[in-house]
Amino acid sequence: MSESMRLRFAPSPTGALHIGGARTALYNWLLARGSGGTLVLRLEDTDRERSTPENVEQIVEALGWLELDWDEGPVSQSERSDRHRAEIARLVEEGHAYEDEGAVRLRVPDAGSTTVRDEIRGEIAFEHAAITDFVIARSDGSPLYNLAVAVDDRDMGITHVVRGEDHLSNTPRQLMVLRALGDEPPPDYAHLPLLHGPDGKKLSKRHGAASVEELRDAGYLPEAVRNYLALLGWGYDAETTFFTTDELVERFSLDRVSRSPAVFDEQKLRWMNGRYLREMQPAELARRLEERHGRAGLRAAVEVSQEKLQTLADFWPTAGFVVERQPTDPRAWAKVMTGGAGDRLRLTRDALAALERFDVGGVESALRGVVDELGVKPKEVFQPLRVALTGGTVSPGIFESVVVLGREEALSRIDAALERVGGGAPS
RNA sequence: GGGGGCGUGGUCUAGUGGUUUAGGACGCCGGCCUUUCACGCCGGAGGACGCGGGUUCGAACCCCGCCGCCCCUACCA
Numbered sequence: 001m002s003e004s005m006r007l008r009f010a011p012s013p014t015g016a017l018h019i020g021g022a023r024t025a026l027y028n029w030l031l032a033r034g035s036g037g038t039l040v041l042r043l044e045d046t047d048r049e050r051s052t053p054e055n056v057e058q059i060v061e062a063l064g065w066l067e068l069d070w071d072e073g074p075v076s077q078s079e080r081s082d083r084h085r086a087e088i089a090r091l092v093e094e095g096h097a098y099e100d101e102g103a104v105r106l107r108v109p110d111a112g113s114t115t116v117r118d119e120i121r122g123e124i125a126f127e128h129a130a131i132t133d134f135v136i137a138r139s140d141g142s143p144l145y146n147l148a149v150a151v152d153d154r155d156m157g158i159t160h161v162v163r164g165e166d167h168l169s170n171t172p173r174q175l176m177v178l179r180a181l182g183d184e185p186p187p188d189y190a191h192l193p194l195l196h197g198p199d200g201k202k203l204s205k206r207h208g209a210a211s212v213e214e215l216r217d218a219g220y221l222p223e224a225v226r227n228y229l230a231l232l233g234w235g236y237d238a239e240t241t242f243f244t245t246d247e248l249v250e251r252f253s254l255d256r257v258s259r260s261p262a263v264f265d266e267q268k269l270r271w272m273n274g275r276y277l278r279e280m281q282p283a284e285l286a287r288r289l290e291e292r293h294g295r296a297g298l299r300a301a302v303e304v305s306q307e308k309l310q311t312l313a314d315f316w317p318t319a320g321f322v323v324e325r326q327p328t329d330p331r332a333w334a335k336v337m338t339g340g341a342g343d344r345l346r347l348t349r350d351a352l353a354a355l356e357r358f359d360v361g362g363v364e365s366a367l368r369g370v371v372d373e374l375g376v377k378p379k380e381v382f383q384p385l386r387v388a389l390t391g392g393t394v395s396p397g398i399f400e401s402v403v404v405l406g407r408e409e410a411l412s413r414i415d416a417a418l419e420r421v422g423g424g425a426p427s
Numbered sequence: 428g429g430g431g432g433c434g435u436g437g438u439c440u441a442g443u444g445g446u447u448u449a450g451g452a453c454g455c456c457g458g459c460c461u462u463u464c465a466c467g468c469c470g471g472a473g474g475a476c477g478c479g480g481g482u483u484c485g486a487a488c489c490c491c492g493c494c495g496c497c498c499c500u501a502c503c504a
Contacts, residue, residue, distance in 0.1 A: 135502050235440050
């Protein structure tokens with residue numbers, strides 16, 4: 001790749017930025033950043049009916065969240081309509097196109113073929129006989145996709161067009177427009193394999209999180225999404241799975257991009273996201289969670305729960321009890337608060353109340369003391385306490401949970417549970 | 428219908444003629460760890476590389492046919 005690569009990411013603002021589009025944006029960005037080239041953001045909004053400002057805003061926001069920036073643009077094709085119309089007129093004048101019931105069609109030769117040189121798939125020939133004279137301008141004079149793309153790629157000096165495979169069949173048409181427009185060599189093309197849902201069909205909302213916005217809301221980290229998306233259709237070697245963004249920029253190349261479509265597997269993204277979450281500095285994780293929840297003071301809750309999170313959305317269910325009391329899960333209560341649970345909990349309360357050093361080590365020895373004293377299994381003591389403190393049977397480590405709540409709050413919650421179980425008044 | 432692309436365990440992939448009894452990862456199953464759930468660690472099941480021919484001493488890798496899936500075939504992009 002030359003160091004003067006000029007790439008473009010050209011989404012159509014007819015909807016949110018989908019995962020496939022995000023992957024295309026990522027690959028273009030990696031290529032631009034890795035080569036010291038330029039990335040242009042272009043909005044293909046020649047379909048004025050379906051293109052909306054809201055979608056443009058959403059796409060720009062999604063790119064921002066993914067931390068993918070661009071060097072030029074965003075430029076809207078609709079703003080370049082005059083330029084497109086001028087070229088359409090010139091093509092008609094020069095005989096490359098003609099009017100047909102008001103619309104304008106490009107002349108496609110009856111014989112011969114146009115060959116697409118694809119960086120990923122090699123040379124692909126398209127027989128002209130199978131391509132009709134296609135419309136490049138509507139009868140109202142407005143330019144159509146294949147014309148606008150060709151004119152813009154040419155005007156913008158795009159050297160590499162990297163886009164989804166769904167555009168592969170359009171490429172010979174754009175190549176023909178380009179040729180009619182002038183003699184300049186066309187850009188290099190690379191068509192990325194499409195992304196499918198678990199059912200093998202084109203990815204859509206019915207497959208769960210399908211847009212970048214939904215990924216963000218589901219609690220995924222942009223760096224994890226970048227890493228995962230990079231691996232959907234590209235691999236560096238036989239064993240490397242984790243890449244920092246710098247490593248991706250350095251190592252990504254089109255010649256290792258796969259040719260076959262990939263299925264977006266949210267389970268693997270969850271796993272990868274969990275790995276990123278666990279390796280993050282607690283302060284940073286707390287900052288992101290505080291931003292997400294619009295509240296401060298989450299650091300302590302983060303420290304006891306970080307190792308259990310797979311997404312940011314997992315935080316509240318697992319550590320919300322630290323911030324505020326949670327309703328008790330009836331099933332948890334019924335399962336744990338049986339037999340002599342009340343008595344064990346009362347003894348636990350006494351041990352915690354009498355504890356001098358209220359830290360993890362102190363709490364642990366106090367609780368294990370109760371276990372030894374009663375001669376029961378640890379969980380006979382820990383689970384009732386867990387339910388009293390958190391409302392459920394699943395939570396962060398019990399010693400840490402006790403300490404993070406503090407003695408006063410912990411005893412208060414235990415008392416409330418004792419009252420409910422009727423296991424006797426607090427001593 | 429026509430044109431084009433693709434086809435390695437459920438999923439993402441490594442592997443382009445022999446070092447492959449096809450490697451790694453997610454998921455799944457079992458075990459260990461253990462205060463719950465995770466994490467982590469260990470082990471396991473699951474692919475004869477879409478199918479059928481051919482070339483070759485030898486093919487997942489080359490050739491042909493077929494099948495399947497997807498894309499284009501719009502005055503959508």
